Amino acid sequence: MIDTIFIEKGVVNHSRTQSIKSKFKNSTIIEVDRYQEIFNKRSQNFRIQKQNPALILAEKHDNFVLPAPSGFGLASTRNFYFSHMYNCIYDCRYCFLQGMYSSANYVIFVNFEDFFDEIEQSIQANGAQDLTFFSGYDCDSLAFENITGFAESILPLFKSYPKVDLEFRTKSVQLESLKSGFPTANCIVAFSMMPEELAKRLDKKAPSIKRRINAIEKLAARGWPIGLRFDPLIYSKDWKQLYKGLLMEIMHRVPREAIHSISHGPLRYPKKMYQDITKLYPEELLFSLPMSENNGYVDYGVDVENEMAEFLIKNLKNYVEEAKIFQCVVQA
Amino acid sequence: MMVNNRSKVDVSNFEPTVCWVVALKSEAKPIISHFKLVHQSANSIFPIYRNHKLGHLLIVSGVGQINAAAATAYLASESGAPPWAAWINLGIAGSLDGDIGKLYQGVKVTNPTKEKVFFPGYRFSKIVSLVEIQTLDYPNSVKNNGVLHDMEASGFVDFATRFSCNELVFSFKIVSDNSEQDMKLIDKMMVNSLIGDRLQQLEALLDEIITLSKLEKQRLQVPDEVEEVFKQFHFSVTRRNQLIHKLRKWKVQFPNRSISDLVKEAKTAADVIRNIDDALTDMKFDWT
Numbered sequence: 363m364i365d366t367i368f369i370e371k372g373v374v375n376h377s378r379t380q381s382i383k384s385k386f387k388n389s390t391i392i393e394v395d396r397y398q399e400i401f402n403k404r405s406q407n408f409r410i411q412k413q414n415p416a417l418i419l420a421e422k423h424d425n426f427v428l429p430a431p432s433g434f435g436l437a438s439t440r441n442f443y444f445s446h447m448y449n450c451i452y453d454c455r456y457c458f459l460q461g462m463y464s465s466a467n468y469v470i471f472v473n474f475e476d477f478f479d480e481i482e483q484s485i486q487a488n489g490a491q492d493l494t495f496f497s498g499y500d501c502d503s504l505a506f507e508n509i510t511g512f513a514e515s516i517l518p519l520f521k522s523y524p525k526v527d528l529e530f531r532t533k534s535v536q537l538e539s540l541k542s543g544f545p546t547a548n549c550i551v552a553f554s555m556m557p558e559e560l561a562k563r564l565d566k567k568a569p570s571i572k573r574r575i576n577a578i579e580k581l582a583a584r585g586w587p588i589g590l591r592f593d594p595l596i597y598s599k600d601w602k603q604l605y606k607g608l609l610m611e612i613m614h615r616v617p618r619e620a621i622h623s624i625s626h627g628p629l630r631y632p633k634k635m636y637q638d639i640t641k642l643y644p645e646e647l648l649f650s651l652p653m654s655e656n657n658g659y660v661d662y663g664v665d666v667e668n669e670m671a672e673f674l675i676k677n678l679k680n681y682v683e684e685a686k687i688f689q690c691v692v693q694a
Numbered sequence: 695m696m697v698n699n700r701s702k703v704d705v706s707n708f709e710p711t712v713c714w715v716v717a718l719k720s721e722a723k724p725i726i727s728h729f730k731l732v733h734q735s736a737n738s739i740f741p742i743y744r745n746h747k748l749g750h751l752l753i754v755s756g757v758g759q760i761n762a763a764a765a766t767a768y769l770a771s772e773s774g775a776p777p778w779a780a781w782i783n784l785g786i787a788g789s790l791d792g793d794i795g796k797l798y799q800g801v802k803v804t805n806p807t808k809e810k811v812f813f814p815g816y817r818f819s820k821i822v823s824l825v826e827i828q829t830l831d832y833p834n835s836v837k838n839n840g841v842l843h844d845m846e847a848s849g850f851v852d853f854a855t856r857f858s859c860n861e862l863v864f865s866f867k868i869v870s871d872n873s874e875q876d877m878k879l880i881d882k883m884m885v886n887s888l889i890g891d892r893l894q895q896l897e898a899l900l901d902e903i904i905t906l907s908k909l910e911k912q913r914l915q916v917p918d919e920v921e922e923v924f925k926q927f928h929f930s931v932t933r934r935n936q937l938i939h940k941l942r943k944w945k946v947q948f949p950n951r952s953i954s955d956l957v958k959e960a961k962t963a964a965d966v967i968r969n970i971d972d973a974l975t976d977m978k979f980d981w982t
């Protein structure tokens with residue numbers, strides 16, 4: 363799966379480097395001074411790299427925890443995010459990472475403990491309540507769990523701060539450590555969802571919606587708080603019918619008590635990012651459909667966005683109380 | 695005295711797909727004969743060979759990274775190689791522990807003198823072993839474990855990545871000397887046979903490289919029909935870019951329709967763009 367691992371010289375002997383390396387016995391190992399030498403360089407081609415991404419093991423030195431960008435968090439709390447990994451093993455056609463980086467290689471920062479220290483400092487500095495930390499802004503936070511063990515390592519920290527939430531955002535269904543472990547009441551496993559018919563076209567290499575719902579069902583039965591993320595909402599001729607079908611399936615399978623929160627957000631890109639992504643995939647149907655520029659963002663337009671949001675809220679009202687439903691909109 | 699009557703590579707009806715940059719004639723010979731490349735202009739600064747049908751160009755750069763960089767830039771400008779052309783630097787290299795005659799792909803290329811480092815090429819680990827190449831300004835008898843030593847790769851990669859994307863720039867090296875076989879033993883015949891023996895493996899690599907180049911061409915090439923529209927109406931630079939961008943979207947939506955539908959009733963460039971906009975706005979987001 364991974365044919366080459368580039369390793370920063372400074373972390374060659376790190377125990378986590380050794381453990382990750384041991385999972386890819388046949389990979390070529392190449393040492394580098396700093397990961398920036400190879401990641402996100404001029405003239406790299408994300409689309410070609412994505413056919414065979416390399417793994418880069420590195421050390422992060424600063425900015426472990428950052429305020430969550432607008433449109434990412436839950437509105438009722440103060441939101442922070444952290445990224446122990448850049449890039450993703452899936453290849454969703456709408457993913458903003460393909461417009462953000464010129465490189466599709468996976469970067470894993472092996473110094474998890476430095477993340478944990480800074481998270482703890484942020485918790486203490488902010489009164490240890492009414493905070494949410496998000497993992498999965500620059501990656502799918504659980505898709506590489508079998509390799510990194512990141513979720514397993516961070517859970518004990520959040521067990522000590524029961525009034526602070528941690529969200530893993532994912533499409534992964536390989537969640538053995540969560541499915542078999544005891545749930546942590548303040549750790550939300552949030553799944554990105556869209557109707558199967560659209561996911562088949564757009565969520566490339568990601569588990570099907572059917573498998574995601576199966577995983578949600580198991581985690582919910584185990585007691586894990588579940589997040590549902592309808593973000594981005596994808597427009598189509600028959601979107602109402604498609605989303606209605608998806609919501610019915612979820613409501614039928616996932617008990618409402620298991621739902622921690624539901625958020626939704628429109629498909630929306632900063633103009634430059636939209637241009638870069640469409641250049642990367644000019645033949646992609648998603649980007650040939652009508653979208654327009656509004657205030658520096660490219661989107662479906664406010665009428666479509668509102669109609670979709672209202673439809674979703676209306677259909678979810680009988681499932682969860684409205685206070686659990688959030689709209690996530692990237693602001694200009 | 696400046697030579698100013700150098701003739702360019704004849705590029706009429708020719709689109710380079712693969713541009714080889716090779717330091718020595720003895721390294722180039724097996725490639726020239728295998729791919730039936732024909733010598734181009736006698737007046738060229740660097741000898742250039744070509745196979746029109748296959749879309750191959752080969753330049754013999756001479757030894758050293760400055761020569762490699764200069765030859766790369768020269769070939770790019772003389773041939774008008776498109777941004778989807780693949781660039782390949784092929785040659786021999788020294789190694790401490792590599793097997794003589796083994797072909798490697800350089801996935802990390804360093805130049806310790808200039809403190810430069812590159813990570814060229816899509817990696818073909820199923821076909822070839824991957825390695826770090828260190829480019830030096832002089833033949834080196836002191837070698838490092840697991841690293842190949844050459845004299846061109848860094849200069850080549852530095853320049854080739856200005857003409858095509860990093861993932862279409864490749865450095866392939868064949869080990870010519872190691873701790874057990876002295877570099878003084880290397881002669882033309884040996885070089886010839888080292889490279890000749892690897893032609894099959896190089897062919898397998900080329901198949902993959904050409905596939906990537908085709909994908910990149912599909913992504914970047916301006917549709918032929920655009921040129922037709924440009925001939926009929928005056929487009930400013932901004933409108934040209936708009937047309938290319940919008941027409942691509944239109945093509946995705948209506949792969950079987952002809953652009954003449956959009957042009958038929960247009961009187962100006964703006965009309966053409968408006969017609970495309972109208973067609974795209976009418977779309978019903980049908981995913982099925």
Ligand code: SF4
Nearest residue numbers: 450452453454457501
């Ligand atoms: S799962 Fe998320 S991060 Fe991964 S490709 Fe899809 S959208 Fe991007």
